[in-house]
Amino acid sequence: MDLHCLLDGWANCGDLDIISMASKMRDKYNKYWGDTKNINFLVYLVIILDPRCKMGFVKFGVSLLFLIVENEVVNMIEKEFRCLFDEYSSISGRGMVNEGQSSIPTKFSKPKVLNKSKTSLAVQQYMLKKQQVGLENKSELDKYLAEEEDTNNSISFDILLWWKLNSPRYSILAQIARDVFYIPIATVALESTFSTCVPVLDGFRSSLTLTMVETLICTQDWHRKCKEPIKLDEHAAELQDMEYGNITFY
Incomplete structure (x- = not known):
């Protein structure tokens, strides 16, 4: 109106x-x-x-x-x-x-x-x-x-x-x-999720597991919200422990 x-x-x-x-x-x-x-x-x-x-x-x-x-x-x-x-x-x-x-x-x-x-x-x-x-x-x-x-x-x-x-x-x-x-009035959030998944699951990366897709999307969101650039050199040791499963997430 x-x-x-x-x-x-x-x-x-x-x-x-x-x-x-x-x-x-x-x-x-x-x-x-x-x-x-x-x-x-x-x-x-x-x-x-x-x-x-x-x-x-x-x-x-x-x-x-x-x-x-x-x-x-x-x-x-x-x-x-x-x-x-x-x-x-x-x-x-x-x-x-x-x-x-x-x-x-x-x-x-x-x-x-x-x-x-x-x-x-x-x-x-x-x-x-x-x-x-x-x-x-x-x-x-x-x-x-x-x-x-x-x-x-x-x-x-x-x-x-x-x-x-x-x-x-x-x-x-x-x-x-x-x-x-309780019914959402718009589908923007749902459409945004699918729009984000399309670049991740392209023709060359279609075999990614659900866990890896979730990890990539979450990392992308965190990266966009971070005001300062992420310096991978400072977190190399932590990333290596994550890769080998030496870190437990709660």
Whole structure:
């Protein structure tokens, strides 16, 4: 959404060079984010599971990006999220909220002091019954979405810690959050590893063992992070002991 706003701003800035650049960037942007079918559902899910955003921010973002099909996308997101919640609920067997039910009597006992107005007493019993039924039929998902968003927008906000502290109230949603936020959002580290292995395992060194490949890659990383050049002459004796296996690594 930030990229969308930036590109819109650049497209209307009046500078022809920036407008031309923004147009090319918009084509690249639309390749990944211009179509609702290209966006992974988990992108929406992590926003809903952010207590500072929830469903309200998702609806705002969808209206900003896909105004024409806004209702269709929002309905799809709500449907998929509830299906996921129901699946987790069926596994754990705890889909309904049980908090506060112990404080509501199952049978209305006779009050110590009778009210002179019979209508007032009936209204009180009706309100208690209505509250009891509401709690019994309200899932923790509905309760989570109905609560106000968290106002903590500091940089130090720890969303995983928030779910850990609120897991007694939202046990099923906490399980979903744990599984969802565990998934890496990008594959850069994995691709970087393969890109590093390609020069090591070339056609002339394809018979290297896994241990030697790991040693070469680790040495390369250490060498790149070292500010001063490595002087092999100073470590010749140590390298010789390593070669003959005289040094034990812990």
